[in-house]
Amino acid sequence: MKENYVVTQGNNLIEARHKKPLSVREQKIILTMVSMINPTDEDFREYVISIKDFHEMLGLQGREKYTEIKTVVENLMSKVIEIPRENGGWLLTHWVSSAEYIQGKGSIRLKFVPELKPYMLQLKSQFTSYRLSNVLSLNSTYSIRLYELMKKWHHLGKWECSIEDLRGKLGVVEKIYPRYANFKIRVLKAAIDEVNEKTDLLIDFREIKKGRSVERIEFTIKHSVEKEVKLPISTEKPKKNDVNDDIRERLNLTAKGYHFDQSFFTQMYQGASLIWNDAAENELQMLIHYVNEEETVKNPLGFIKSKIKTAWDIHQDGFPITFADLKVSKRTTGRTEVIPDWFNERNTSKEETVATVVTEEYQEKKRALLESLGKSPEEIEEEMKDNK
Incomplete structure (x- = not known):
């Protein structure tokens, strides 16, 4: 799996409400498919993922568990998402229209439903991009959704959302952690901690109350200091990031x-x-x-x-x-x-x-960046080969 692939989605898809939430395994399949889309594609292709990559992505152990993979794909095809429209309306749709196991090649062929084209193909504006490796490292469905939302707003450094809307966007279905105290500990804080530990973002939040009840959350979003300090030390005065x-x-x-x-x-x-x-x-x-x-x-x-x-x-x-x-x-x-x-x-x-x-200085900077992203020595050497 090429974890340096870039995931790009329309912002309305990022802001969608997950009516039947994807599991963390299903999210990784969908986002891997999205990362395979080329910027010049005018229509969806059939996206092929090897059984070996499925194994690594889904954390399966031992021999290929074809039955388990089939179950994951079947569940994926039943999931529903609600996408907000520009005119105030909404669109309900599934993610995947078909899935096929290719006998003899050890791979799965999947295809997106055509209704998702405006949110994934030929995007000119209002879209969000990030590296696939950031989400493949996460182990919680809430962490992946929170990372996507924070990535959309990180250029502003802040984002505010009501508790009700946040639950819908993260895919916290009705009757799951109905009390805010449980939602805060099991979903919000747990997701923030994992995103801060494993990705390129550093997130904090502030509760906004109405009376004694927490009504809204204000997030602050920065680049991870832990990752930044691993970059080569420069004698030049740091420039303000924009x-x-x-x-x-x-x-x-x-x-x-x-x-x-x-x-x-x-x-x-x-x-x-x-x-x-x-x-x-x-x-x-x-x-x-x-x-x-x-x-x-x-x-x-x-x-x-x-x-x-x-x-x-x-x-x-x-x-x-x-x-x-x-x-x-x-x-x-x-x-x-x-x-x-x-x-x-x-x-x-x-x-x-x-x-x-390809200068020596650039090679050194790229190696430092890959180290800051948590790449292993073997992965770094493989990445560096592309620039020789």
């Missing part, structure tokens, strides 16, 4: 064999934002994915820069443009309008770019 830093980190996690330093990223993202506004990160993710898979691209940074330049030219002509259009676009405009300074610079030579793609 949303763009998070975006650069996510793009670098997606990139294979190359790296966006601060200077390159700042100019790249400035240009992309002028073209695509709020959808800039999503378009860049699709561009990076294409570069990763396309063997003919020998100069990743130069290729990305040239594609954004082409997109800017077409954008300046007043035409809407997406990365899907760029893959086949050969159009040039010859326009003379002022464009961002980055686009006016001479093209970087292959030798200059490749020399900066």
